[in-house]
Amino acid sequence: xxxxxxxxxxxxxxxxxxxxxxxxxxxxxxxxxxxxxxxxxxxxxxxxxxxxxxxxxxxxxxxxxxxxxxxxxxxxxxxxxxxxxxxxxxxxxxxxxxxxxxxxxxxxxxxxxxxxxxxxxxxxxxxxxxxxxxxxxxxxxxxxxxxxxxxxxxxxxxxxxxxxxxxxxxxxxxxxxxxxxxxxxxxxxxxxxxxxxxxxxxxxxxxxxxxxxxxxxxxxxxxxxxxxxxxxx
Amino acid sequence: xxxxxxxxxxxxxxxxxxxxxxxxxxxxxxxxxxxxxxxxxxxxxxxxxxxxxxxxxxxxxxxxxxxxxxxxxxxxxxxxxxxxxxxxxxxxxxxxxxxxxxxxxxxxxxxxxxxxxxxxxxxxxxxxxxxxxxxxxxxxxxxxxxxxxxxxxxxxxxxxxxxxxxxxxxxxxxxxxxxxxxxxxxxxxxxxxxxxxxxxxxxxxxxxxxxxxxxxxxxxxxxxxxxxxxxxxxxxxxxxxxxxxxxxxxxxxxxxxxxxxxxxxxxxxxxxxxxxxxxxxxxxxxxxxxxxxxxxx
Amino acid sequence: xxxxxxxxxxxxxxxxxxxxxxxxxxxxxxxxxxxxxxxxxxxxxxxxxxxxxxxxxxxxxxxxxxxxxxxxxxxxxxxxxxxxxxxxxxxxxxxxxxxxxxxxxxxxxxxxxxxxxxxxxxxxxxxxxxxxxxxxxxxxxxxxxxxxxxxxxxxxxxxxxxxxxxxxxxxxxxxxxxxxxxxxxxxxxxxxxxxxxxxxxxxxxxxxxxxxxxxxxxxx
Numbered sequence: 001x002x003x004x005x006x007x008x009x010x011x012x013x014x015x016x017x018x019x020x021x022x023x024x025x026x027x028x029x030x031x032x033x034x035x036x037x038x039x040x041x042x043x044x045x046x047x048x049x050x051x052x053x054x055x056x057x058x059x060x061x062x063x064x065x066x067x068x069x070x071x072x073x074x075x076x077x078x079x080x081x082x083x084x085x086x087x088x089x090x091x092x093x094x095x096x097x098x099x100x101x102x103x104x105x106x107x108x109x110x111x112x113x114x115x116x117x118x119x120x121x122x123x124x125x126x127x128x129x130x131x132x133x134x135x136x137x138x139x140x141x142x143x144x145x146x147x148x149x150x151x152x153x154x155x156x157x158x159x160x161x162x163x164x165x166x167x168x169x170x171x172x173x174x175x176x177x178x179x180x181x182x183x184x185x186x187x188x189x190x191x192x193x194x195x196x197x198x199x200x201x202x203x204x205x206x207x208x209x210x211x212x213x214x215x216x217x218x219x220x221x222x223x224x225x226x227x228x229x230x231x232x233x
Numbered sequence: 234x235x236x237x238x239x240x241x242x243x244x245x246x247x248x249x250x251x252x253x254x255x256x257x258x259x260x261x262x263x264x265x266x267x268x269x270x271x272x273x274x275x276x277x278x279x280x281x282x283x284x285x286x287x288x289x290x291x292x293x294x295x296x297x298x299x300x301x302x303x304x305x306x307x308x309x310x311x312x313x314x315x316x317x318x319x320x321x322x323x324x325x326x327x328x329x330x331x332x333x334x335x336x337x338x339x340x341x342x343x344x345x346x347x348x349x350x351x352x353x354x355x356x357x358x359x360x361x362x363x364x365x366x367x368x369x370x371x372x373x374x375x376x377x378x379x380x381x382x383x384x385x386x387x388x389x390x391x392x393x394x395x396x397x398x399x400x401x402x403x404x405x406x407x408x409x410x411x412x413x414x415x416x417x418x419x420x421x422x423x424x425x426x427x428x429x430x431x432x433x434x435x436x437x438x439x440x441x442x443x444x445x446x447x448x449x450x451x452x453x454x455x456x457x458x459x460x461x462x463x464x465x466x467x468x469x470x471x472x473x474x475x476x477x478x479x480x481x482x483x484x485x486x487x488x489x490x491x492x493x494x495x496x497x498x499x500x501x502x503x504x505x506x507x508x509x510x511x512x513x514x515x516x517x518x519x520x521x522x523x524x525x526x527x528x529x530x
Numbered sequence: 531x532x533x534x535x536x537x538x539x540x541x542x543x544x545x546x547x548x549x550x551x552x553x554x555x556x557x558x559x560x561x562x563x564x565x566x567x568x569x570x571x572x573x574x575x576x577x578x579x580x581x582x583x584x585x586x587x588x589x590x591x592x593x594x595x596x597x598x599x600x601x602x603x604x605x606x607x608x609x610x611x612x613x614x615x616x617x618x619x620x621x622x623x624x625x626x627x628x629x630x631x632x633x634x635x636x637x638x639x640x641x642x643x644x645x646x647x648x649x650x651x652x653x654x655x656x657x658x659x660x661x662x663x664x665x666x667x668x669x670x671x672x673x674x675x676x677x678x679x680x681x682x683x684x685x686x687x688x689x690x691x692x693x694x695x696x697x698x699x700x701x702x703x704x705x706x707x708x709x710x711x712x713x714x715x716x717x718x719x720x721x722x723x724x725x726x727x728x729x730x731x732x733x734x735x736x737x738x739x740x741x742x743x744x745x746x747x748x749x750x
């Protein structure tokens with residue numbers, strides 16, 4: 001059993017060093033989809049999270065419950081819902097998005113969005129109520145208020161980035177459903193592992209899994225470095 | 234302080250954009266342009282690597298790039314119905330006929346075949362070796378021997394259900410001996426091996442499975458069509474291409490699909506299919522009805 | 531104490547009439563007439579719950595009373611100009627909240643959002659820190675959570691002085707502050723008032739402290 005793992009490990013190294021084209025294509029696609037969905041979910045989710053956390057309004061509790069439900073949605077379900085819209089017969093079928101990288105990004109953004117919104121809104125609520133008043137006493141207008149409060153809660157924004165990224169990076173259901181696992185184009189590391197495992201190529205599956213973890217490690221280190229640089233705590 | 238933020242974000246974006254440009258082939262990824270063809274096929278075809286072998290040949294002859302999604306037969310036909318692919322390559326006659334009758338597909342063309350086999354543990358607990366397939370199924374049901382079904386609407390699953398229908402047994406109620414995996418062929422074989430159960434499989438996947446377990450194969454072929462007569466009907470696994478109906482789905486690349494279909498039945502391609510071997514064993518047998526000379530129309 | 535004659539020629543910073551503010555069923559603030567002249571340092575005393583904080587927030591234009599007329603430097607305060615007028619009044623809240631940043635960045639915040647240039651900001655922060663008895667060299671880079679209670683209060687005060695407000699309001703600045711810091715605070719206020727004629731209103735329980743530097747008193 002141990003040399004089975006050793007075999008996988010050396011296979012992983014070999015794949016990386018020999019610049020195996022299919023593997024690198026999968027790596028590229030994985031990075032592409034996860035980074036794009038992260039960027040989109042952050043740029044939409046952080047402001048939304050702020051609005052949800054900062055303001056009191058009628059129906060706030062209901063929205064929070066809906067948010068929690070969305071957090072637990074299986075990826076296949078998200079994939080199916082997006083499929084319904086972008087399939088040829090769907091509302092946005094004319095955009096020809098299905099089985100493309102863009103389709104995966106849409107699905108993964110839907111996946112990451114509730115995470116970002118939930119984390120950010122919680123953090124904003126936690127932020128000292130006095131802070132808002134303090135900023136007003138210093139003359140901040142509402143835009144400056146929002147920016148400063150979000151910046152004060154930046155620690156949590158980083159956590160949101162890390163958590164959302166890991167959810168998205170190795171996900172399978174959406175990539176399969178919306179990307180189609182087409183070699184060279186929409187095949188990610190995760191879908192390649194699923195494919196190879198289904199073909200019985202376990203050692204290759206583990207090798208790719210090791211590569212996946214490696215990339216995840218590097219990315220997390222980068223994020224941590226960024227965090228260290230400019231958060232207090 | 235906010236300046237830091239922007240700088241680091243830009244670095245990230247920079248790195249990833251660079252990786253993007255370097256690592257992935259260009260070409261748009263949308264479903265079809267005039268030089269691309271998207272088909273839905275089954276996992277059994279994809280897992281053997283046949284399409285990877287044929288696609289470059291097709292591109293050479295026609296300048297069309299073949300792309301495919303590999304899903305179960307049921308899903309492949311569903312994608313065709315939804316106009317998400319241009320053609321399907323599947324292996325379930327009854328489902329195909331229904332698909333065409335409903336107006337979703339046209340020009341069904343048979344391409345190649347191989348066969349299904351019944352595999353099980355070498356100990357063969359209820360002695361189905363040397364029986365015909367219908368007798369084997371009956372024996373298994375009567376003795377309640379462990380049997381793993383794919384139960385995933387795949388071509389293999391359809392074939393299995395056809396045989397049950399022939400012997401007028403419905404095993405799908407909850408039972409202790411008929412286990413439904415809902416998974417692909419390789420996984421189902423693993424389960425059968427673990428549980429020392431019988432299962433129906435296509436020969437190609439089983440060949441692959443055997444190559445992964447060179448010593449002490451936990452499963453062996455127990456029932457198959459008479460090998461001297463490869464055209465035995467009961468376990469024949471016939472593959473066919475169906476073009477998605479352009480009247481129902483006006484936006485599909487009908488021309489490219491037609492070219493592909495015609496190319497698949499040329500003598501040259503049919504020979505190429507026969508030449509495709511894994512571990513020295515031929516996986517598919519060409520049987521297009523009217524092989525035509527090597528011209529792509 | 532200045533003479534009546536002099537008082538009448540100095541500008542009225544606040545001229546408030548018929549102020550009514552209520553909060554729930556139990557609390558209400560009633561003020562028939564309240565005038566503050568420029569350059570005054572006014573102490574505010576009274577028991578807890580009588581409305582000192584509320585009045586200060588109203589004077590800081592953070593709360594708008596439903597009833598009452600407020601004139602600020604002769605201009606009637608309405609919904610339209612209240613945001614602009616707020617820029618010239620600084621309130622130091624009872625509970626000190628600093629941003630999770632360095633001392634420098636905290637003091638500079640008000641100037642940054644007003645769009646001053648880098649050099650001006652550096653100059654002002656250095657000057658203002660010096661006013662409250664801190665030095666930019668020693669304290670500028672310290673993070674806000676590294677400071678003592680008294681230091682935090684002084685940094686918060688500096689942040690408000692840095693924007694050169696017309697009016698400086700302080701809500702119970704001496705709560706849980708030791709004597710040394712209390713003295714630094716009132717000396718800073720006196721200097722500020724002398725140099726810039728900043729109008730100052732301070733509320734506190736410590737009446738003997740207030741008497742050291744305030745020129746008038748109001749009791750709620």
